Amino acid sequence: MHENIFDHYEKKDKSSLIPLLQDVQAIYGYLPEDALQEISDYVGLPLSRVYGVATFYNQFRLTPLGKNVVRICRGTACHVKNSANILYSVETELGIQAGQTTRDKLFTIETVACIGACSIAPVININEEYYGRVTTKEIPKIIKKYRSEVQKETASGKVTEGVK
Amino acid sequence: MVELTINNIKVKAEEGMTILDAAKSVGIAVPTLCHLKDLIPSGACRICSVEVEGQRGLIPSCAYPIYEGMVVETNSPRVRVARKTIVELLIENHPQDCLICVRNGNCELQDLSEKYSIREHRYKGEHKDHAVDISSASLERDPAKCILCGRCVRVCGEIQKVGAIDFINRGFTSIVSTPYNKGLNVSDCILCGQCILVCPTASLREKSSLKTVSDALNHRKKYTIAQIAPAVRATLGEEFNMPLGTDVTGKLVTGLRRLGFKRVFDTNFAADLTIMEEAHELIKRITTGGTLPMFTSCCPGWVKYLEQNYGDLLENLSTCKSPHEMEGALLKSYFAKKMGIDPKDVFVVSIMPCTVKKYESARPELNVESLTEVDAVLTTRELVRFFNIAGIEFADLGESEFDNPLGESTGAAAIFGTSGGVMEAALRTAYYQLTNTHLENVDFEQVRGLQDIKESTISINGLDLNIAVVNGIGNAAQILDEVREGKSKYHFVEVMACPGGCINGGGQPIHQKIDKVIERMKALYEIDKKMLLRRSYENESIKKLYAEFLGEPGSHVSHEILHTHYIDRRKTRKIVNPK
Numbered sequence: 007m008h009e010n011i012f013d014h015y016e017k018k019d020k021s022s023l024i025p026l027l028q029d030v031q032a033i034y035g036y037l038p039e040d041a042l043q044e045i046s047d048y049v050g051l052p053l054s055r056v057y058g059v060a061t062f063y064n065q066f067r068l069t070p071l072g073k074n075v076v077r078i079c080r081g082t083a084c085h086v087k088n089s090a091n092i093l094y095s096v097e098t099e100l101g102i103q104a105g106q107t108t109r110d111k112l113f114t115i116e117t118v119a120c121i122g123a124c125s126i127a128p129v130i131n132i133n134e135e136y137y138g139r140v141t142t143k144e145i146p147k148i149i150k151k152y153r154s155e156v157q158k159e160t161a162s163g164k165v166t167e168g169v170k
Numbered sequence: 171m172v173e174l175t176i177n178n179i180k181v182k183a184e185e186g187m188t189i190l191d192a193a194k195s196v197g198i199a200v201p202t203l204c205h206l207k208d209l210i211p212s213g214a215c216r217i218c219s220v221e222v223e224g225q226r227g228l229i230p231s232c233a234y235p236i237y238e239g240m241v242v243e244t245n246s247p248r249v250r251v252a253r254k255t256i257v258e259l260l261i262e263n264h265p266q267d268c269l270i271c272v273r274n275g276n277c278e279l280q281d282l283s284e285k286y287s288i289r290e291h292r293y294k295g296e297h298k299d300h301a302v303d304i305s306s307a308s309l310e311r312d313p314a315k316c317i318l319c320g321r322c323v324r325v326c327g328e329i330q331k332v333g334a335i336d337f338i339n340r341g342f343t344s345i346v347s348t349p350y351n352k353g354l355n356v357s358d359c360i361l362c363g364q365c366i367l368v369c370p371t372a373s374l375r376e377k378s379s380l381k382t383v384s385d386a387l388n389h390r391k392k393y394t395i396a397q398i399a400p401a402v403r404a405t406l407g408e409e410f411n412m413p414l415g416t417d418v419t420g421k422l423v424t425g426l427r428r429l430g431f432k433r434v435f436d437t438n439f440a441a442d443l444t445i446m447e448e449a450h451e452l453i454k455r456i457t458t459g460g461t462l463p464m465f466t467s468c469c470p471g472w473v474k475y476l477e478q479n480y481g482d483l484l485e486n487l488s489t490c491k492s493p494h495e496m497e498g499a500l501l502k503s504y505f506a507k508k509m510g511i512d513p514k515d516v517f518v519v520s521i522m523p524c525t526v527k528k529y530e531s532a533r534p535e536l537n538v539e540s541l542t543e544v545d546a547v548l549t550t551r552e553l554v555r556f557f558n559i560a561g562i563e564f565a566d567l568g569e570s571e572f573d574n575p576l577g578e579s580t581g582a583a584a585i586f587g588t589s590g591g592v593m594e595a596a597l598r599t600a601y602y603q604l605t606n607t608h609l610e611n612v613d614f615e616q617v618r619g620l621q622d623i624k625e626s627t628i629s630i631n632g633l634d635l636n637i638a639v640v641n642g643i644g645n646a647a648q649i650l651d652e653v654r655e656g657k658s659k660y661h662f663v664e665v666m667a668c669p670g671g672c673i674n675g676g677g678q679p680i681h682q683k684i685d686k687v688i689e690r691m692k693a694l695y696e697i698d699k700k701m702l703l704r705r706s707y708e709n710e711s712i713k714k715l716y717a718e719f720l721g722e723p724g725s726h727v728s729h730e731i732l733h734t735h736y737i738d739r740r741k742t743r744k745i746v747n748p749k
């Protein structure tokens with residue numbers, strides 16, 4: 007189905023590796039294993055190199071994103087304000103670790119370096135919303151909000167699944 | 171020529187040389203880790219740092235070219251401190267288990283620690299915690315012991331052009347691994363072990379079969395037989411401080427008998443047999459319009475590569491089993507019958523220069539009457555360990571002869587262990603099979619040596635035989651692509667996965683001495699030259715074997731016992747479970 011992506015690039019041109027990875031991710035939201043193999047064949051680089059590049063850059067994901075992406079800032083200011091504990095409590099609440107997606111595909115946890123709101127550290131960001139000066143105590147409540155939103159949507163028949 | 175000063179010594183060196191090489195040329199040693207001769211420098215480890223007048227920072231000497239008037243200091247206090255710190259940091263990230271490590275005594279990290287007199291732990295590093303990849307039948311990968319020098323990645327990618335492993339992730343979590351961290355057995359790896367030969371630590375190592383072998387030797391009912399590959403006799407002495415290229419055949423036989431093997435045979439016998447079958451197959455293909463070019467099949471690394479990447483060209487592979495498998499097959503049929511032993515009790519151990527042979531011996535189709543042909547494979551290195559455990563002073567051993575009938579061989583078999591050897595041996599016999607006359611000058615200089623691809627046209631009785639010898643799997647693709655496109659002019663192509671052939675196999679002694687491949691090669695040609703018989707068909711035991719058992723080359727019995735088939739593995743890589 008992504009034949010058309012390849013049309014934009016020369017075969018065996020190693021320099022098209024990163025643009026190709028970006029294109030595939032734009033379509034799927036992540037890099038599926040089969041796609042990496044196809045890219046490897048197309049650009050003429052071993053799969054190990056393609057995989058190496060895909061895991062080197064933060065912009066690439068190898069697993070699909072959940073419906074809600076929880077980003078925990080691990081920048082300096084937040085670190086000083088105990089963002090490690092915040093991360094830990096989000097992980098505990100969702101039962102997964104940073105970089106992973108829950109089984110029901112509702113949540114993904116990511117860590118980021120400085121969200122750019124140091125004055126309200128520690129900061130977390132879920133989808134479009136920002137939560138400043140968060141405490142570990144608030145985490146379950148915040149997460150619950152997103153859970154119940156999904157339930158509402160499901161009840162009204164709007165959304166039945168996580169992203170793709 | 172460029173003139174420069176290194177450590178107050180005036181040095182004249184060629185333009186374009188690196189500081190490292192210029193220093194070496196006047197006997198100044200600079201330590202290296204990520205550097206690999208003949209490859210473009212990566213400058214990753216910085217252990218080779220030196221001071222250059224006029225430059226503020228330290229300079230990686232392996233990556234920096236010399237210039238006129240340059241003033242270099244390779245051993246200033248500042249350089250020493252920097253190097254020592256690098257080594258200390260590497261050590262702190264490393265498991266502290268030298269005492270029980272397979273590379274204890276032959277580890278570049280240990281050497282550096284000793285060289286810089288590191289006597290305390292000044293840093294407290296986080297240790298990496300990774301599972302050892304034991305998925306393949308031949309190799310183990312232990313990322314905890316990896317110091318990320320990248321040598322394996324470069325050998326696998328740039329020399330072997332397989333690219334099974336690479337750096338994945340980044341920062342502290344960066345490791346060398348296979349895609350998706352899956353096992354080597356499902357990767358592109360062909361198990362050649364070239365990465366082991368360059369790894370400075372024990373992060374890459376063979377999967378040991380020592381225990382299996384010593385159990386068999388202690389088993390009352392097992393009739394244990396050892397066979398020795400052509401290339402092992404030219405290298406094993408190195409591990410006992412003998413000069414490069416010492417032929418230790420006689421001592422090896424003595425040593426193996428002392429370990430308790432009931433019979434010690436020679437894989438060279440089966441190499442002669444391989445030639446009989448392979449030359450016959452080649453002539454048959456040429457005269458009856460069979461698939462050409464025919465590829466040699468004695469290197470299992472090459473066979474695995476073809477199956478995984480060019481599964482559409484399996485027809486081109488000779489159906490001959492590799493020599494040690496032929497030997498095993500005969501031991502469990504012809505020999506067992508002759509001796510009146512139950513073939514089930516025969517336990518065959520191959521002493522090989524090769525890591526892939528472990529995998530090969532586990533291939534299910536390589537069996538004779540449903541019995542595995544070869545029960546265990548020990549690399550040259552493992553045999554050395556076995557001798558040491560058994561208290562055998564190898565250097566002091568006397569010489570003995572192989573047992574018979576599967577121990578006799580000709581010079582043609584001896585050169586199997588080097589690139590071009592199988593081709594040369596086959597030509598000597600093919601000539602006879604085509605003309606019924608003996609070839610006068612048996613030396614085919616044009617297929618010897620270390621070039622990537624050696625090609626030639628040999629005229630035999632009006633037939634122009636186009637041949638090519640591929641030295642190292644990294645040079646195979648271009649010839650294979652031609653064959654795929656139907657443009658190949660060759661009749662016969664030899665491929666050996668390891669650069670130089672089995673003398674440089676992944677199971678051979680580990681050290682970075684410069685002329686090792688050349689010297690080992692010379693040793694094998696020397697053995698060949700000294701032999702009275704240098705053409706496989708002159709081997710008396712082979713003649714007898716055909717008369718008593720096989721009939722003639724390519725006969726029905728031969729096909730049953732000495733030939734095999736291959737599998738297209740382009741889709742799935744998983745095949746053989748470790749024994």
Ligand code: SF4
Nearest residue numbers: 326359360362363365
């Ligand atoms: S064994 Fe050979 S193919 Fe496999 S990783 Fe090592 S160098 Fe590469």
Ligand code: SF4
Nearest residue numbers: 316317319320322369
């Ligand atoms: S496995 Fe060995 S050769 Fe490869 S990067 Fe690690 S230490 Fe270097």
Ligand code: SF4
Nearest residue numbers: 469471524668672675
């Ligand atoms: S060249 Fe020899 S040592 Fe290397 S993989 Fe082939 S058979 Fe094994």
Ligand code: FES
Nearest residue numbers: 079081083084123
């Ligand atoms: S460090 Fe967290 S917002 Fe800047």
Ligand code: FES
Nearest residue numbers: 213215216218232
């Ligand atoms: S050896 Fe020069 S940087 Fe590693």
